[in-house]
Each structure stands twice: as C-alpha cells, then as structure tokens.
Amino acid sequence: MISLEDLVDAGTCTIHEAPVTMVAGTPDARSPDGRDTLVLSAKDLRLGRAPSRYGDREEAGAVVTVAGDVIVSADAVRVCVDADLLLGPGLRLVRVHSAALDRQFLAGVLRAALSEADGKPVDLYQVSVPRIPPPEQRRYGRAFEQLIEFEDDWHRRRASTQRLLRVAVSGLAAGRLRPDGADT
Secondary structure, X not given: OEEHHHHHHOOOEEEEXXXXXXXXXXXXXXXXXXXXXXXXXXXXXHHOOOOOXXXXXXXXXXXXXXXXXXXXXXXXXXXXXXXXXXXXXXXXXXXXXXXXXXHHHHHHHHHHHHHHHOOOOOOHHHOEEOOOOHHHHHHHHHHHHHHHHHHHHHHHHHHHHHHHHHHHHHHHHHOOOOOOOOOO
C-alpha cells in the first residue's frame, strides 16, 4: 500500500479543492458578459447528473476540470467525463498525471475509503492505495466502473418506480384510476 500523499509527493497526481466562497448561480442568473461556466455541485456528483449551476471561472481559486479527473465529495466519487467544468464547493479533485495510476482504479479505492468512513470526513492524503501494476489497475478500474454503472442503473430504476407509485396512488385517490375488478 502507498498513501495518496506519497503519490502526490511523487508527482503521480495532485489534489485540488474548490473555494468555499464560490457562488454558484442558477441558469437564469447567468451574467451577461459570458464568463459563466457550468459548475458541478456536490449534489450533481452524488446524483450522477449533469452540472446544474453556473459560476465565474475568473473567481480566485476556481478549479476547472479536465476529462479524467477524479472528483470526490463527502459521499460520492466519480471520474469526470467533461472538461471545463468548475468544481463546486465541498468538492475535491484528484488529477492523475502519470500512466502509473489508473483513474477508475483510484476512484474505486477512494469510494471504498468513503464507504469505510461511514459518513465521517476522509483525509484524502491518508487514503491507502494498493501498489499493483498499471495493467492490473486497469482490470480493477473496469470492474469498479461496471459496478458504478450498475448502481446508476439501479438508482434510475428506483426513481422511475417511485414516480410510478406516486402517480398510481394519486390517480387511485383522485378517482382517475380504478382498481382492477378481480376479487382476491
């Protein structure tokens, strides 16, 4: 095992944090000068959705994503597929600089660290990363990625089921739907 701090010291990756003072506005509050950039919020990350806010990339300390960055919140980790997003408050970014570390593998390791912390804050620098060769990391990374896709699909199905149940209960209660006539 090697700590993420040691990987940072070796130049394999860097860690960045969004400024806590960043103001992220809604799409209707965009500035007319065109300096607004999409902001990835902690909620966007947790829900696996597209950025829902805008911010000023010229703000002091603003962190702009690069595709492949590993984005971390208190309860979620994802590999960023989009470039040129602003990192929202409460998010940290791990940028991998070397072929010695697979992004999906690192994201899986960080996610496991968050799960083990059970809601307590995690010091990213102290997370232990298994020392395995890059080809093996890529195999693990693909497995982590498949698990995340499975979980995302489950969340989408769950949300659809909840919407269907709300509509059905509301329809029955309002008389827009009728129970089937079969006696049981």
